Amino acid sequence: xxQLQESGPGLVQPSQTLSLTCTVSGGSIYSGGxxxxxxxxxxxxxxxxxxxxxxxxxxxxxxxxxSRVSISVDTSKHQFSxxxxxxxxxxxxVYYCARGxxxxxxxxxxxxxxxxxxx
Amino acid sequence: DIQLTQSPSFLSASxxxxxxxxCRASQGISTYLAWYQQQPGKAPNLxxxxxxxxQSGVPSRFSGSGSGTEFTLxxxxxxxxxxxxxxxxxxxxxxxxxxxxxxxxxx
Numbered sequence: 001x002x003q004l005q006e007s008g009p010g011l012v013q014p015s016q017t018l019s020l021t022c023t024v025s026g027g028s029i030y031s032g033g034x035x036x037x038x039x040x041x042x043x044x045x046x047x048x049x050x051x052x053x054x055x056x057x058x059x060x061x062x063x064x065x066x067s068r069v070s071i072s073v074d075t076s077k078h079q080f081s082x083x084x085x086x087x088x089x090x091x092x093x094v095y096y097c098a099r100g101x102x103x104x105x106x107x108x109x110x111x112x113x114x115x116x117x118x119x
Numbered sequence: 120d121i122q123l124t125q126s127p128s129f130l131s132a133s134x135x136x137x138x139x140x141x142c143r144a145s146q147g148i149s150t151y152l153a154w155y156q157q158q159p160g161k162a163p164n165l166x167x168x169x170x171x172x173x174q175s176g177v178p179s180r181f182s183g184s185g186s187g188t189e190f191t192l193x194x195x196x197x198x199x200x201x202x203x204x205x206x207x208x209x210x211x212x213x214x215x216x217x218x219x220x221x222x223x224x225x226x
Binding site for chain 1: 151153155161162163164165168169174206208210211212213214215216217218219220
């Protein structure tokens, strides 16, 4: 059973950069065909896909965030990471990591981590 | 971008009721559609993928149908633990999108 766990700061100051890490256990992050995604949910709102990284290392991002986001993978640590720059209050949300992406549903999710952007 | 709409946005039903939620896509997505259940304070949980395939471990009272632009999620006999918000999601396009959600309230 694949398990995912997000880690990172719960509070970030405006204009700063958010860095979150997702640790994958119970399965290989380098399995053929797997996408690894970041998804966020603003308080009381719906779900927004941020982007994904393919097992090969290629990435795809939501155009609405593309100028500020990057996703990377560290296979030796079984982790993939999200970096989101120039934060504003509008980036306050619960951030989830999940397995899945284009042509693949999100079948395993982390528990989510609340990130608040505030001074 | 492929936009997804869901109807209704909210429904209140009794235990044992048959419940149907509709998801419509702004363009054809074949059967690249999934349904998720989200309990308050929890991560979404995959119920159905490929429009009609039940995810392992999901109760058989959940079923999905449709293709192209119109899809449905049916709960055949609503149980108290089904109080949740349900989202559809398309995974055909490079920009992955979710529907706005349907909140199911138990009467």
